[in-house]
Amino acid sequence: MSHSRYTSAEIEELARAARRDGFCVIKNLIPKGLLRSWRDAFMPLLDAHIAREGHLRNRGPERYYVTLPFKAPFAEPRIYEDETVLGVVSRLVGDDMIMVQLATDTPLLGSDYQDVHRDAPPLFPETAQETPAFQLAVNFPLVDVTADNGPIEIARGTHLLTRAEGLRRLAAGEIALEPVMMELGDVMVRDVRGLHRGTPNRTREPRPMVVIGYSRRWLFRPEVSIRVPRASLAHLSGRAKQMLRFNPVVESLDGPVEPEIYQAFAY
Template sequence: MSQTRYTSADVDELARTVQRDGFCLIKNLIPKSLLLPWQEAFAPLLEGHIAREGDLKNRGPQRYYVTLPFAAPFAEPRIYENETLLAVVERLVGADMTMVQLATDTPLLGSDYQDVHRDTPPLFPETGKETPAFQLAVNFPLVDVTPENGPVEIARGTHMLSKAEGLRLLEAGEVRLEPVLMELGDVMVRDVRGLHRGSPNRTREPRPMVVIGYSRRWLFRPEVSIRVPRASLPHLSDRAKQMLRFNPIVESLDEPVEPEVYQAYAY
């Protein structure tokens, strides 16, 4: 299947959808041929993570957050520098955005519903008001996401409300949690303040969902970062170097894997 082509008007509408609903779905954006190597390379990473940190249940039973190494096949500029994707991101968080996260969320058989949450607190909670977007999660799955294998459920429009008000509307039935079904190659751009939760994977196959985090230039969250190998720097585009500029530069990714530090995720 050929990739969908998006015009500037399409991109404008996608950005407006995120501003209105808190998320948008970009269909058929990533060639499946780019994602098949991710599937193969991710399986041993997940197995190793469970062997090392399987007792960490901070995201719920049988649900694992795994950071991806910034190396082939995951350091793929045809994905993180995709022109359509970055055009949407730029309209939401500015042209001088930073790329701050490359990781996965994977529920397995035995996972459960998460508590409804946001991924970040408001910038200025004392005002009781929300701001334009300042942090985005760009999500794409490594398998088709079906009703059975644990789709994320999002309450549309709650990114511009306080958490308390969003929960009140959910309880009153004025908004609802909507499962987001995706095919391999689809991409979701999501304001991380929107109320959402993970749902159970009732199949025997893992459901990996990649997250690439893009933020406004001044936002720093120390619990997330991308370790960039020094040897890769000459091969990065100028735009990639600019987006990755606040991440740590390491001599090698072969050093012992550190425990995941992004533990407090729900706000």
């Protein structure tokens, strides 16, 4: 396993930013050539998904959520076990984290602004208080993210507010939605409770954004999982086996593609 290019102090500062703002961006972390191979392999999956269930429009017009199969090139330990990424993640959700999601969000030309939302409800809504992080989205694009092709917009610090209070502050102009531009190779670690929205892709090229989900060990959300081929288990590191331990093990990924079950995503 490669060592982090960031020092422990730098990783701690990234985690501190994520605790404060709800997200941090790690610049130029993943080799661009590796991501281009992902993009080439992803495009046929996107086309097949649109043909199969694009009519559902569950993420809004011309915006598609596609789970990635846990096989080459997507089952890539250089990414999901990257020392810098896991250094930040472990500081936020613990060393015994679980890896629960490997998917993409892709707006095309004709997409629109999403409603402002969170990706998870609070753990204890009856208290009107938020907790430390319990679920993270590690996002990285397969193309440069520009103002024209649909950057995510995030309201800083709203992961620590109730949804109602966050929306009130947005409406009052006390806080703002900020677009997050990213270059190919950048990685964002994001608390899924932060208020955010997708924006329109005004170009003719898809803008795929990968999400790898990491959670505290006790969090189970049945709408997301990673189907791990049994034959792959012998090739996984001990840490990967530990992170993937609660995911279903399947005999094969061949055969018909199952419909996406992660339909209700906005809270």
